Amino acid sequence: MLHDPAQLDLMFQALADPARRQMVDRLSRGPASVSQLAEPLAMSLSAVVQHLNVLEASGLVRTEKLGRVRTCQIEPKALGAAENWINERRLAWERRLDRLGDFLAETKDHT
Template identity: 75%
Template sequence: MYHDPAQIDRMFQALADPARRIMVERLSLGPASVSQLAEPLDMSLSAVMQHLQILETSGLVHSEKVGRVRTCRIEPQALGTVERWVSERRATWERRFDRLGRFLAENPGEPE
């Protein structure tokens, strides 16, 4: 399956920051306002907005402003893209380790 490498990279960069992971974790429970996302974080509202911008640019989060309240939502299909990418890599490494295990079982001696 094709994955846009730049998009995957943006998603992992967005998830690399602990504050953004906290925001994504909160949004996995349902939509939240910016002030709700800021509550557990020790940072200014301006800093929270900067983190949200990175999450939105990565495609992991979508927000919209209604009146004075900006509500954020997780983008489940984006998380699905990350999950598929990780699963494909895991499957490749599992196959490689299985081949290595078979090779070692068939060749039990120490290398010379």
């Protein structure tokens, strides 16, 4: 299971920017060209391309160039890796609280 720390670094780092999250949001509704991604963002096309490169390096987005237009889509498996990490920690935390609850209940029974 994809637990490479460096991969998670790139992933969370990629999601840590509002412009990039907006791009992912846009792509979650369907593929888009670079210009389409750029349209709602208040920054130069160059800046958008740089963000896109970050997203691609993180594995969250895959792109393909046909003619002069580069089409971008989400790579859903990648999102899963981030989700997994969070889930695992939440699970560990919940299990701990359960054990704590059991312990408290048991202690109470024995008083």
